[in-house]
Amino acid sequence: MTARIIDGKIISAELRARVAAEVARLKTEHGITPGLAVVLVGNDPASEVYVRSKHKQTQEAGMASFEHRLPADVPQAELMALIAKLNADPAVHGILVQLPLPKGLDSNAVIDAIDPAKDVDGLNPTNAGRLASGLFALTPCTPLGSIIMAKTVHASLEGMNALVIGRSNLVGKPLVQLLLNENATVTIAHSRTRDLPALCRQADLVFAAVGKAEMVKGDWIKPGATVIDVGINRTPGKDGGKDKLLGDVAFAEAKEVAGAITPVPGGVGLMTVACLLVNTVRAACAIHGLPKPAV
Numbered sequence: 001m002t003a004r005i006i007d008g009k010i011i012s013a014e015l016r017a018r019v020a021a022e023v024a025r026l027k028t029e030h031g032i033t034p035g036l037a038v039v040l041v042g043n044d045p046a047s048e049v050y051v052r053s054k055h056k057q058t059q060e061a062g063m064a065s066f067e068h069r070l071p072a073d074v075p076q077a078e079l080m081a082l083i084a085k086l087n088a089d090p091a092v093h094g095i096l097v098q099l100p101l102p103k104g105l106d107s108n109a110v111i112d113a114i115d116p117a118k119d120v121d122g123l124n125p126t127n128a129g130r131l132a133s134g135l136f137a138l139t140p141c142t143p144l145g146s147i148i149m150a151k152t153v154h155a156s157l158e159g160m161n162a163l164v165i166g167r168s169n170l171v172g173k174p175l176v177q178l179l180l181n182e183n184a185t186v187t188i189a190h191s192r193t194r195d196l197p198a199l200c201r202q203a204d205l206v207f208a209a210v211g212k213a214e215m216v217k218g219d220w221i222k223p224g225a226t227v228i229d230v231g232i233n234r235t236p237g238k239d240g241g242k243d244k245l246l247g248d249v250a251f252a253e254a255k256e257v258a259g260a261i262t263p264v265p266g267g268v269g270l271m272t273v274a275c276l277l278v279n280t281v282r283a284a285c286a287i288h289g290l291p292k293p294a295v
């Protein structure tokens with residue numbers, strides 16, 4: 001039997017509708033319009049796509065969207081000055097610097113400089129530490145979206161064997177923390193892991209976040225497992241046509257074995273932007289001393 005497809009279009013649209021309802025409530029009951037500032041440095045084509053999508057979806061949810069574009073050769077000090085300005089701006093509740101930054105810029109210093117209360121990417125060490133300590137934290141968007149998708153299949157992840165492939169600060173590490181908070185039994189695999197296929201075959205839940213097209217093969221998947229493919233590997237389209245996107249999982253093979261699987265495109269990527277909107281609403285509520293919102 002082929003796997004159930006976990007549809008990012010449907011799940012992200014539902015989440016965005018809930019965000020829009022919360023935004024409308026904040027405006028009516030408290031006179032607050034959540035605001036998101038996105039900083040794009042340089043002109044990486046994929047980043048351009050993501051930033052456009054963030055701007056459009058922020059506005060569609062009824063929030064204020066502030067876009068800041070800087071040239072690839074911007075001095076570090078100028079970028080830091082912009083972050084300081086956004087930290088101090090009361091109309092801005094969320095700040096996101098699109099990654100990767102062009103060569104020569106220190107992304108750790110930039111992330112460090114973002115006010116943790118406005119760090120809607122959840123990458124600032126304060127938020128990463130709070131998440132690891134089980135405290136309220138703004139949580140990185142892709143891991144948050146991945147958990148939401150897994151929970152559309154399993155109401156509880158408690159006791160499940162979860163394998164996270166990849167140990168980046170953006171996805172792998174926060175995903176491990178979120179899975180621990182769900183009481184899953186978590187294994188983290190990376191480039192030095194021995195016998196990844198064998199580890200994979202024991203996993204009830206597989207989260208692939210390595211950045212290598214179709215690396216996880218169908219015969220690595222335990223029959224009936226849930227597979228969340230976080231990879232977005234882009235091959236430029238021929239003759240100026242649309243880019244081709246592949247996940248980290250060999251989808252055609254894996255869907256014949258898995259119980260449920262996310263597609264690429266149309267999977268976790270769509271949840272990343274929806275979760276950014278969630279984080280912006282959460283940040284706005286926390287900044288204004290309001291209770292945690294319903295989303």
Ligand SMILES: Nc1nc2c(c(=O)[nH]1)N[C@@H](CN(C=O)c1ccc(C(=O)N[C@@H](CCC(=O)O)C(=O)O)cc1)CN2
Binds near residue numbers: 265
């Ligand atoms: N500061 C950050 N930078 C980056 C992040 C991040 O979370 N914070 N994640 C990725 C890129 N990303 C968001 O920024 C992102 C990736 C994918 C998608 C998405 O909608 N994907 C679609 C396909 C879109 C396309 O045609 O390219 C899908 O998977 O269906 C949105 C946002 C790296 N940088």
